[in-house]
Ligand SMILES: Cc1cc2nc3c(=O)[nH]c(=O)nc-3n(C[C@H](O)[C@H](O)[C@H](O)COP(=O)(O)OP(=O)(O)OC[C@H]3O[C@@H](n4cnc5c(N)ncnc54)[C@H](O)[C@@H]3O)c2cc1C
């Protein structure tokens with residue numbers, strides 16, 4: 001059965017686009033090399049955090065941000081789509097209780113003790129919001145090497161831009177092995193938290209150590225797929241609010257979000273082929289006819305009426321650079337915009353600086369179709385969304401998942417309209 | 419101003435200075451070494467890692483060749499734990515003049531370097547990634563040597579004999595009383611001045627030796643800094659040191675070091691020994707040269723690039739201006755004879771391979787000046803950890819790790835560093851600088867380039883209560899900035915992908931960019 005649309009990439013952008021298309025009545029197949037960035041980064045939907053000063057309200061800041069960033073993916077998003085995209089995701093991820101809005105950024109504590117602006121986050125993370133300060137007890141396990149509550153607490157106690165009221169944080173270390181393991185890792189811990197006996201032990205060890213009015217922060221390992229129950233139970237038994245802070249990758253909250261979207265897509269009738277890299281394509285008269293995937297053992301061809309490129313940025317392998325300094329869009333070899341000319345700097349000397357290569361990606365027209373250097377549409381039936389798009393510097397703007405969500409949503413919208 | 423007394427003051431904490439410190443202490447003097455930065459952060463921490471057999475100099479500089487081979491034998495005896503016995507091939511590629519290899523064999527024989535011809539097919543069997551287009555292979559006893567282990571080993575040995583090293587003590591002035599040098603003024607890490615009164619001062623500051631000598635009022639020579647770059651490639655492409663069999667030139671040596679392979683090097687005349695810039699064109703040339711030795715080299719991930727400066731002594735008689743032509747043998751300047759200044763000598767030039775010999779020669783001259791000649795024993799006694807005389811073997815960390823796989827956290831997966839080793843190093847170094855810890859343990863030097871282990875290390879450093887959160891955060895950020903220098907010129911392929919992942923970790927997940935240090 002030939003699908004109407006083939007979506008390349010199974011990250012937030014690809015899954016959003018595919019699910020929305022399926023809901024709109026399209027037959028969709030997703031082909032993807034891997035699970036994408038959600039498994040690494042996390043489940044906060046950061047729309048705009050810095051411009052370059054910290055943004056308190058994305059809704060208020062977006063207008064001038066877009067005006068001062070021509071070529072940014074947000075430029076192509078119709079104003080009417082923003083709120084719809086967020087509400088759509090909220091409804092699809094109901095168990096996570098996505099909290100927040102475009103109007104005001106949450107200020108969420110990180111594992112280093114910085115604050116990070118996010119528009120929308122699963123309730124278990126959003127409950128750590130420090131926009132109006134508060135008292136926190138950060139609990140961790142000395143056996144978990146990917147989260148250091150003492151450092152986080154001490155940094156949170158130092159003055160930082162953001163909170164309007166004082167932050168008072170302290171750390172509680174739970175020493176010893178976890179389930180007999182000296183080096184358990186986040187996934188192992190998340191599974192342990194799904195066992196009643198383990199939760200009993202944690203509650204018992206925290207007894208008498210939490211002060212009234214303190215919110216209790218854990219590394220983001222409170223259950224994998226049963227996390228809402230785990231968090232609710234812990235909060236009730238501890239008697240104070242409980243929240244999670246993202247750890248080093250892998251990201252348990254990201255896995256939860258990814259699994260929900262994946263399940264919804266399959267349930268709605270979408271097909272997902274994982275472990276399949278797009279390695280070549282066939283086109284005719286300005287239309288893409290088919291892409292070929294390679295799974296290592298087998299090559300297959302996937303034809304469709306429409307194609308969506310949602311292959312992510314450099315960190316996901318969607319855009320590559322070889323040792324002769326040639327950039328390439330990895331699936332369809334689409335033209336790339338923002339490539340620093342030969343002989344000019346690709347990076348600046350400051351590691352946290354604004355690097356010329358950051359904005360490399362595919363430029364698109366108002367229908368999200370890829371453009372070449374002269375501004376001509378390359379394929380009429382290909383659309384691009386997510387981190388593959390040119391013009392953003394998402395880790396500086398704090399707009400990674402925001403771009404992927406709203407552009408994935410907008411591309412589905414464009415296909416459904418056509 | 420604080421004053422410290424020492425019998426002998428050694429300036430410079432590279433291999434030469436550390437070797438001199440050990441030598442003076444083993445001869446029964448009270449030695450004190452000062453280094454402006456951490457130990458082995460000058461040329462000795464930025465070299466190619468090759469324990470020369472002397473083959474490289476066999477045709478062009480026979481006396482250097484012989485000296486290398488002699489010292490190669492000594493170091494294998496006293497510093498086995500610092501050495502991986504890789505052996506070395508000199509291979510004739512399609513780009514090399516085939517007649518050089520006969521000259522090479524002759525040169526090796528004259529210099530006492532054991533050389534053996536092996537068949538191309540045997541060489542390709544042993545090193546399957548080596549270019550099949552080679553026509554001749556000659557084997558010599560090259561090896562890989564670990565700079566940090568060696569330098570720290572010398573300093574530990576010296577402290578067993580009563581010596582002491584002070585990293586982060588920069589010489590800002592030399593104390594003179596009339597025609598006698600009586601010590602130096604140094605600036606410590608906090609910026610405070612310390613006066614060191616010494617009976618004798620040995621200037622072992624490598625490429626900086628002329629600067630230090632000038633502080634003592636001794637001039638008349640220059641050091642031409644010859645800057646060279648090296649690139650560490652993501653894994654072991656070869657297990658044997660591979661040299662091109664030709665007159666020494668750029669990009670003609672590939673050294674397997676621990677889990678990586680290092681290609682090098684270039685030679686650009688620099689005006690300042692602290693000029694460690696890396697040019698795009700040099701990187702491109704190195705990658706192309708790698709391709710000649712190992713086809714597919716450009717597809718391999720590059721991990722890190724760095725530059726070092728050769729301390730090449732400018733001989734008045736040298737006619738050529740090319741730095742490669744200046745002799746690589748070491749120079750010992752007796753400032754009593756040259757400048758009429760007593761209590762002060764300078765040792766510079768040479769090679770890492772010959773550092774012990776350079777130290778011995780220096781201390782002999784000191785003894786002659788002091789009319790107190792004592793015998794050298796540095797070639798007889800093994801360095802700490804090398805007493806067993808077993809070479810370092812790739813995989814020894816893994817083997818040790820496997821024995822206690824389930825009872826300890828592993829903090830740096832790339833270099834297999836456990837939590838205890840990390841905490842011990844932090845306590846022992848007493849330093850809050852994660853870059854110092856990196857040099858001690860190779861922390862963060864593998865493929866992820868600190869992406870995972872540096873946040874962990876900052877958290878552990880802070881939890882040991884050595885430093886406050888602001889300093890731990892500053893140390894984390896400094897580490898990333900320092901690492902970035904050696905990363906951005908070679909970011910392509912998976913290296914770039916990793917760097918972008920690391921950007922997301924530090925600037926997204928952790929958002930450390932926003933933390934005030
Ligand atoms: C460690 C980390 C921390 C992060 N922190 C934040 C944060 O705090 N805030 C924030 O907003 N964002 C953050 N991000 C960024 C955010 O996760 C991404 O920008 C966003 O999720 C990208 O989604 P995407 O769907 O566009 O691409 P991805 O999720 O990267 O998905 C790309 C998909 O394309 C597939 N693919 C690539 N090439 C091919 C090919 N040739 N053939 C077939 N399939 C292919 C991949 O396998 C994958 O399925 C973080 C990312 C990481 C890695």
Ligand SMILES: Cc1cc2nc3c(=O)[nH]c(=O)nc-3n(C[C@H](O)[C@H](O)[C@H](O)COP(=O)(O)OP(=O)(O)OC[C@H]3O[C@@H](n4cnc5c(N)ncnc54)[C@H](O)[C@@H]3O)c2cc1C
Pocket residue numbers: 429430431432433434435452453454455457458459460461462463464465466467468469470587588589590622623624625626630644645646647682683684725726727728729766767768769770771772
């Ligand atoms: C690119 C390159 C590759 C090389 N490869 C090899 C190789 O493979 N094998 C080999 O045997 N040799 C090699 N060499 C040569 C070898 O590295 C050097 O000869 C050797 O390391 C020099 O050691 P050193 O102790 O004399 O100098 P250094 O290691 O430079 O030590 C001098 C020290 O003095 C310190 N100093 C400077 N000013 C002051 C001050 N004011 N106060 C206090 N301290 C000060 C510096 O910080 C420095 O640490 C290579 C050299 C280069 C440049």
